[in-house]
Amino acid sequence: MSRAHGRRLGRAGIRDVAAAAGVSITTVSDALNGKGRLPDATRRHVREVADRLGYRPSAAARTLRTGKSGLIGLTVTTYGEEPFTFTEFAYFAEMARAASSAALARGYALVILPGSTRQSPYDVWSNVALDGTVVIDPSDRDPVVAELVRQGVPVVSDGRPCGDLPVTAWVDNDHEAAVTGLLDHLAAAGARRIGLLTGTSTDTYTRLSTEAYLRWCERAGQDPVYEAYPAHDPCAGAVAADRLLARPDRPDAVYGLFDPNGTDLLAAARRYGLRVPDDLLLVCCSESAVYAGTEPPITTLSLKPGRIGTTVVQLLIDAIEGTGGGDPVQRIMPTDLIVRTSSQRRRRRTTVSAPRSPEQRGQA
Amino acid sequence: MSRAHGRRLGRAGIRDVAAAAGVSITTVSDALNGKGRLPDATRRHVREVADRLGYRPSAAARTLRTGKSGLIGLTVTTYGEEPFTFTEFAYFAEMARAASSAALARGYALVILPGSTRQSPYDVWSNVALDGTVVIDPSDRDPVVAELVRQGVPVVSDGRPCGDLPVTAWVDNDHEAAVTGLLDHLAAAGARRIGLLTGTSTDTYTRLSTEAYLRWCERAGQDPVYEAYPAHDPCAGAVAADRLLARPDRPDAVYGLFDPNGTDLLAAARRYGLRVPDDLLLVCCSESAVYAGTEPPITTLSLKPGRIGTTVVQLLIDAIEGTGGGDPVQRIMPTDLIVRTSSQRRRRRTTVSAPRSPEQRGQA
């Protein structure tokens, strides 16, 4: 015999099913995929035989034939050796969770991939067939993104791309509106001089937020008071918070751009004997639920990473499947200011903390 | 002409490279993969032509041919609609980060997949070619795991499998030693009656920890004092914490098995006017760095998810590549008790919080 039709490696192939069901390969394929013109009896029969044999179509063969893998890359910028950024842990976790969920619901799976292809012994990127890619905070001239676009792979970014990176679509928060609203909120709570804890890096989040702060100060006739530090260094944040509160022109309210800033600032305030919110109003940008439980609870700006993740994936899959239609290729998402004790001048119950509402705990 | 050799869909194939280089397909393949017997001149020439054409081998075709995809599944148990569990967010994030890192370093990528195949319109599992799978906390008779094992796909689990699930290997913490050591620590700090905040689910983590607690109580001659709640419900934790401290036989120390229990217990203690650590010693199991910044800082038990993730992936890849040799197929990992103010009876500086050491902030 030239070819043994029996299962060669323990797994049944479509040929085995066809033989067992007494039909052709074509019929099996059509029956299983709901295509072709087959009477229900044949369809049922084939399916039953396939089930009995434990048949699973080979994903590799299907991908090779159809050109679609059902795989979406999820890329994150890297600091040093590790693939995720440290400072936005909760943001990333929630964003990835939502993105994964949204992808799964449409039959796609997410593949975690490193942002910059370092001189790794393997090039993982070219070993994976991707239908599209999500990029978080793409850097100025990301070689990976450029290469993907060149190959015709759709790319959607979380965060508007710097420079002229030709992404298929992008999703971002309205950072200007968020910062402006937040500063207005602090001013309304009685703040006279609002400080900013910002970063030294040039990503759009940092840049847009800082610019919005500076513009707001100009409009409000306040001198800007800010400290910048390298956001990827968790210890530098504590130092910068301390420096900000040590200044001669000490602010009576502070907004921290990064997740750990809340605890950093709270600790610094304690060191200087400043009471929050009595002597110092505090807000930071964070997705972490713990700020509902600090003493006092800290007002946070949530970027709603869940919604971003979902939207990014929807946009990407629409682009992949060509169902995008005439939709705009960028989408601005609202943020959410979760007001807690730290930004309200009038004192509320301080010994007995208020019961947390679901709204403050929930992530969605 | 029967077949147009030109790029049909914008992407160059190996045939195009062969034609452009004036050699055969075999030679191109050998040159690019470092196989065969070719003089360096030919090798260089082929590589240069391939580069010039921007040739990328098709991952699908390679996978089909070689049977290896370079993809590793990462499965998490699901609660309701969402693919990750809520209570172990930080644990999962860190574990996934480390696992992804370890996989990438060896040329593999991680694919996020749902644990239980619900009646989703698509079966994502069979659309992905997986070389192996990591399963987190597999449930008793996980159908997905069973199916994978049946197909001969290596499966390594984080957390020892319940029942007789035939995984290839597993990695877990020494939960008994962790709980025993932690309770000893609390007793040494002066605790007379230690309470437990535990879960109602039957996973091995909850079960082993609770059993260790009960055994410790028996040895120490203390009546067990515990409350159990459904761990997947974030609000139930606060209620259970309250209940625990409201009991007539109120404990003077509490260990909470789940991540949010620290803030839950702290809030409950405040409601009852209990000072921590003076009236109540507190420890909870958590990977969250925020417990270094609470007032007071809370002692936590870290399960070292990073190490677990790395180990799980190493074991899995060893199994995939057959380099596992005679290694044992299960590995017990140590935990780490990070002692902070909340479990130390003698008071330390309370108004000025100690500067956080890198050890307490770092994740690795």
Added chain:
DNA sequence: AACGTCGGAAGAGACGATTCTGCAAGCCGC
């Protein structure tokens, strides 16, 4: 001169599915 060996390169299947094309039979109306 015949022969074995070795370097260098090409040929020709697989791998396992999808899918385009085509054929045979049954049924309809005219």
Added chain:
DNA sequence: GCGGCTTGCAGAATCGTCTCTTCCGACGTT
């Protein structure tokens, strides 16, 4: 009765790569 339509299914090409086998010429040996 015959052309055309629909139904039910089979054949075979194809996706792009890897790799086993073969082939050819050159060289050194006996």
